Amino acid sequence: MAKQALSLSYGQAFVAPERGHHRSSMSVRLPEDDTLDTKGACALISDSTWRNAIAKQAGDLTVRGFLADYYSTPVHWDIKTSAMRVLLALNSWSHSQSSHVAEGSYVSSLSALVLRGREGHLFHMGDTLVFRLRGAEFEQLTRDHVTDLGGYRYPSRALGLDGNLDIDYLRMPIKQGDLFLFTTQAVRGTLMPSDYMQLIRVDVSDLDAACERLAEAAQVRAAERGYGADQFCFQLVRIDRLAEETPGLPERACENLPIPPELEVGDRLDGLEVEAVLSRTAQTRVFRVRDVRSGREMVLKSPSPELSNRNAYLEHFLLQRWVVERIHSPFVVKAVQRTRPSRYLYYLMAYVPGETLTDWARRHPGASLGQRLDIARQLAKGVQAMHRREVLHQQIHPGNILIDARGQVVMADFSACHRRDGDGHRSARELARQVGLNEHSAPEYALDTDVGRRSDQYALASTLYWLLTGDLPYAIEPRQLRTHTDLERMVYRSARIANPEVSPTLDDALRRALDPQRALRFRRLSEFVCFLGGQRKMAAESSTPSRVLREPVNLWQGIAGILLLLLLLSWLWK
Template identity: 70%
Template sequence: MGHAQLLISYGQAFVAPDRRLHRSSMSVRFPDAPLLKVKGGCAVISDSVSRNTLAKQAGDLSVRGFLADYFSTPDHWDTKTSATRVLRALNSWCYSQSQHVKEGGFVSSMSVIVFRKREAHLFHMGDTLVFRLRGAEFEQLTRDHTTDIGGYHYPSRALGMDGSVDIDYTHLGLKQGDIFLFTTRAVRGTLLPSDYVRLIRQDVSDLDAACERLASEAKQRAQERGYGGDQFCFQLVRIDELPEESPDDPGLIYGDLPIPPELAPGERLDGLEIIDVLSRNAQSRVYRVRDVYTEREMVMKAPSPELSLRNAYLEHFLLQQWVVERVNSPFVVKVVKPSRPRRYLYYLMQHVEGETLRQWAERHPQASLVQRLDIANQLGKAVQALHHRDIIHQQITPDNILIDTHGQLILNDFSACHMREVDGHRHSGELLRQIGFNEHTAPEYALGDSTGRRSDQYSLASTVYWLLTGALPYQLTPNKLRSHTDLEELNYRSSRNHNPEIPPELDDALRRALDPQRALRFRRLSEFLHALRRPLGRSGQREASLQEPRRHFWQGVAGVLLLLLVLSWLLR
């Protein structure tokens, strides 16, 4: 009879005079049932190249970093996509850190197995070792990537060694009773395959004891051969039970959660009472809700009940929550953890008391250029925070931006956002095409060209132009383009024609950020944001210079009044 979930046992052992100086690190993590079903469990080992204080950090950081980030990837990403993206991001971080270190670096060999359902997914870089013991068959699953320099072997293709990394990927079927052994290159020349089988099989009921036997014998053999035996580590993982076989169900991809039904004010879902329906469209429903236990007000976003599980938007839906969770900015709305387990597919965000940027502009037609530029700069910081996390927003418009009661801007809609691919590939905006273009959409989306961060730069600049002038930069809006020849009809209308207060250099910056040709816009968003900040500094100086004479006048008046008060007291 099959079992509902995957069950494993594991054991570990180190040989080291001082564990704190050990260059290797290893860990096993099997989460609780809901996450285990979607993401599986992981066993990881890393072995640093360096022999200095950074070595231990490199090993520990790579293991901790992988386990933290892998289990945080979107539920609808498959195992290979999730692990590969996390390892590439980790490699980029380790490589960048190594550039600031004079000796050694954050370089380490690493092997990971993700156990999910009835399968094992092995990811490998460098010269760490993974073996499988199945019955009497003992097999090495990893390849040694090493370079021989002066008689010493050094790992190649290791984590953090280069800006990009090649990852060996192996997909294996699991059998009940399979035992996987993780160890490091230090064990080479000590134990034979027959030794491994004998020492593990001696008593498989206690895997920690089996690891201790392996470590003890490896150390003894190393000392007999006259070399150091103080850097050994062993980790064993045994498959105790396998889940029953079941065909892939699209529902499982989304955590097995159904789409919520249509909800109305007064109705409840998972202890959340619907207060108001904020929006309804073909893709989603947005509700203002109150937690009946904590009384906290929040915003719930759920897919539209009409969507099928195969819909491209639904596939993207869980990415939205994952995106917002990773961005830490006061100008980006925050995700709220539900106080109880979810029984339906939705996510919760903080409730912001305020109005959209469009509503704010309608209510404040007399707002000064300085006030409007301050909002523009806040919006720029929000977009920059997304870009720092390799997230492209794709739909920056006045209706997706809130201004709270304190005048702070909050970017609050992520329906079209996507992750910029690690390898530099850009999506061409199929999702945005499904949701719908708007008057601030960059021309390349309508024309089906490649898109990226500079596409967000266009939408940001278009929204800022509208905020400063109340108009649009082109007579023909880019979302109406039909062919590349239509680009010639996009003739920029100077913002100074609508608002003479705008300095010429700011108008030039807007013109460049709004160039129909993506390649001709600012190379970095920070260059455009710098141009937005400059008038604020000048306005502040001008206001200060205007206030200076006024300050001297009132100081003079105060001095005369004080003198008259003293004279009246003396003449009494």
């Protein structure tokens, strides 16, 4: 028998403005697949200020951005973690983009309600309003965050208003029949709680009609009191059926699957035959397998059988699987969807026939500067794709990078990847230490300092330095550091000494990306990537000299021929 799922009904109504555009945006999302069990349903409302020239864009972007990013968060993140991280990322983007807008800003109030199982999770910032109607009770669930300035009321603590965001969070039980009303600050001073209850209950079977009644009544009341009546919007969400109670959290259900036993070549698992053992470590097993039905070759990765009770590692294993399944980039290995039910905990990746960067460099000692910079550019693009999903790689080095027969760079090992968090990434640093530091790891991993995106930038630049020179940028390896004073012993060795093809500009960029002090590196990896693209183009142009330079013998032969012809003509004229 199928499990009973959460069921909702909703209605909406806008009052069409006489001029301009609405500054509000609303949406309800009820997934139809397993996402409903793991991430739940969402109902949102956003509202920007009436003086904002791009108010409609700000509201729409907030709602669409939240829905897109929230449902893309790792399956093992709980609801609060997922929503908070998405809102903080949206706030940072909106705040930074506002500085590039001449008129207006991407500032908006937002209330987002996530319903999953038998609980509701409300996230609120600014002055949008959410009420709950339960029986005879009509309760406001959000607080108004407003500031009076020059006789006008502006939302405070709104999304995009400041680099830091203070989010109200409310976790509450929900019941069948609960009605949630979403509206904006414009309705203040029009309808009373008794009006809401009366108008909604005229006919609760049609929520769109109920919202229309609210909008019409608010218009009439506003006109009577001399208010502007062209910016009202209402959204009603009703819980028609609660989800069936299930033990445990849905996001950890996959952890209930047993870990595969120790496998050898020729063994079969869920219709997959092991063709080769690629790796056995204390934490994982990696095999090249073949689907016995289709013949397709794949890579299977599973936790080590000895770690069946290590839940902390299993959570990290699920993050690795999420990276493969959700990060879509030509430079990150692709996940393979299972064609049959899985009886064990593992995930499948596309098999990439190729070699490591270490082997490639050994086989191509005469590769051009342009080729090497192109490899670095591809690798940086893969790292950027992970950073956009708030994931640190932490294990960038030549032995961990694959290059296929077409020269395509593919990242396929995520054993130390970690999501960015708010504790200075202390847990990320500890995970990287457990997996093992290497000669390309940033200095902060060996010291008790914060790590982050610029740590991946250091490892990327160190790998490129090695690819260009065959050496390391410092005489002392960062993983050998013991105290902060050891950083003073790290003196950069110019890449031009080992490779004169490296331009002074490229050398300076490497020096900056490899600075022992994390704060002094490029602020964003995109700056380094853009620079690499320009240097690669210059290298390609310099490696393709003009026809005149490539064929100087033919040039002089032509000049001599012309001179001979002129000499003969002068004799004839005589």
